[in-house]
Amino acid sequence: MKAELCANGDFLARSRQTPELFSEPCDFTLSNGVAVSITAAGIISFTPAKVQPDTKHIVLSCGVHGNETAPIELCDDWVCALLTEQLVPAHRVLFLFGNLPAMDIAQRFVEENMNRLFSGAHSDGEGLVNAERRRASQLEQAITDFFENAGKHRFHYDLHTAIRESKNEKFAVYPYLHGQARSEEQIAFLSACGVKTILLSQSPTTTFSYYSSHQHHAHAFTVELGKVQPFGKNDMTRFEAARQTITRLISQPTLELAPMGDDVEIFTVNQVINKQAEDFVLHFADDTPNFTGFAKGTLLAQESGASYYAEHEGEAIVFPNASVAIGQRALLTVVPTTLDAQ
Ligand SMILES: O=C(O)CCC(=O)N[C@@H](CCC(=O)O)C(=O)O
Numbered sequence: 543m544k545a546e547l548c549a550n551g552d553f554l555a556r557s558r559q560t561p562e563l564f565s566e567p568c569d570f571t572l573s574n575g576v577a578v579s580i581t582a583a584g585i586i587s588f589t590p591a592k593v594q595p596d597t598k599h600i601v602l603s604c605g606v607h608g609n610e611t612a613p614i615e616l617c618d619d620w621v622c623a624l625l626t627e628q629l630v631p632a633h634r635v636l637f638l639f640g641n642l643p644a645m646d647i648a649q650r651f652v653e654e655n656m657n658r659l660f661s662g663a664h665s666d667g668e669g670l671v672n673a674e675r676r677r678a679s680q681l682e683q684a685i686t687d688f689f690e691n692a693g694k695h696r697f698h699y700d701l702h703t704a705i706r707e708s709k710n711e712k713f714a715v716y717p718y719l720h721g722q723a724r725s726e727e728q729i730a731f732l733s734a735c736g737v738k739t740i741l742l743s744q745s746p747t748t749t750f751s752y753y754s755s756h757q758h759h760a761h762a763f764t765v766e767l768g769k770v771q772p773f774g775k776n777d778m779t780r781f782e783a784a785r786q787t788i789t790r791l792i793s794q795p796t797l798e799l800a801p802m803g804d805d806v807e808i809f810t811v812n813q814v815i816n817k818q819a820e821d822f823v824l825h826f827a828d829d830t831p832n833f834t835g836f837a838k839g840t841l842l843a844q845e846s847g848a849s850y851y852a853e854h855e856g857e858a859i860v861f862p863n864a865s866v867a868i869g870q871r872a873l874l875t876v877v878p879t880t881l882d883a884q
């Protein structure tokens with residue numbers, strides 16, 4: 543098993559169908575001098591012949607939730623183009639296809655939400671072990687290895703799609719930076735990808751993007767590119783700006799970007815509402831889109847022992863989900879802000 547296995551670029555298909563082929567790490571060099579390293583099913587990196595101090599070290603992850611297919615299809619296309627030398631990387635790039643078994647059953651996860659298992663959370667809970675916990679640990683290790691000896695130009699875009707419609711279709715969660723300044727240049731990059739809404743998280747989490755941001759000092763984001771659709775059912779024209787901008791990021795030595803414009807909306811997270819009881823209910827319709835605002839004082843959710851209200855006029859809801867496990871986030875609320883106010 544070496545280069546021939548990936549000669550047609552079908553790394554993802556092989557990772558899903560015959561993961562055992564990748565049980566041993568394998569390295570090979572393409573005819574254009576690009577070094578390829580496969581460390582496990584769904585984990586592949588590309589290193590250009592010349593690595594310099596200004597080389598970027600870019601992680602693109604997808605499928606941390608198995609049913610969020612558009613980003614998986616985008617990453618599959620980039621990996622295929624790189625393996626077949628139609629795309630030549632100017633920078634180091636690591637692709638992580640997160641939850642392969644969940645992709646096979648077209649579900650968000652098999653046993654546990656993998657995007658709550660990072661920063662070591664995969665090892666919490668009295669010896670509980672499952673495939674998602676092992677994979678989260680393996681993905682952390684892949685990032686640790688990739689960023690080892692990497693220069694300071696570190697990036698991780700963890701690509702997702704949201705469960706429900708969103709008034710602002712594309713948005714990104716900017717992890718909590720513990721008081722450090724947020725990067726306008728990164729917001730300009732996301733804006734060029736068509737992602738013009740940014741949520742500033744105000745607390746540590748166990749998500750993948752927070753892990754890379756906090757542990758590896760990468761510019762890291764959870765990027766929501768649209769709404770969940772089955773494989774093959776995405777309208778890929780809706781992802782064209784992201785596809786083109788990320789292709790340029792990978793392949794151009796220097797990425798020219800327009801500065802962050804007035805069309806970017808910044809929100810700060812006001813409430814993180816974690817489900818504490820089995821009777822947790824949302825007090826708005828199931829099809830209420832993300833970013834719907836509510837009047838101050840509106841009852842948003844309720845459970846035994848607690849009621850949750852909009853605390854500000856127009857406070858908007860994001861990621862409502864009453865079906866999460868006890869202790870997990872069931873709702874975020876956000877309010878508009880500016881970068882200067884942070
Ligand atoms: O639409 C939803 O309810 C969930 C979409 C999704 O998977 N979002 C991520 C956000 C992670 C973050 O807060 O950085 C998640 O819930 O894991």
Ligand SMILES: [Zn+2]
Pocket residue numbers: 606607610702703
């Ligand atoms: Zn997701």
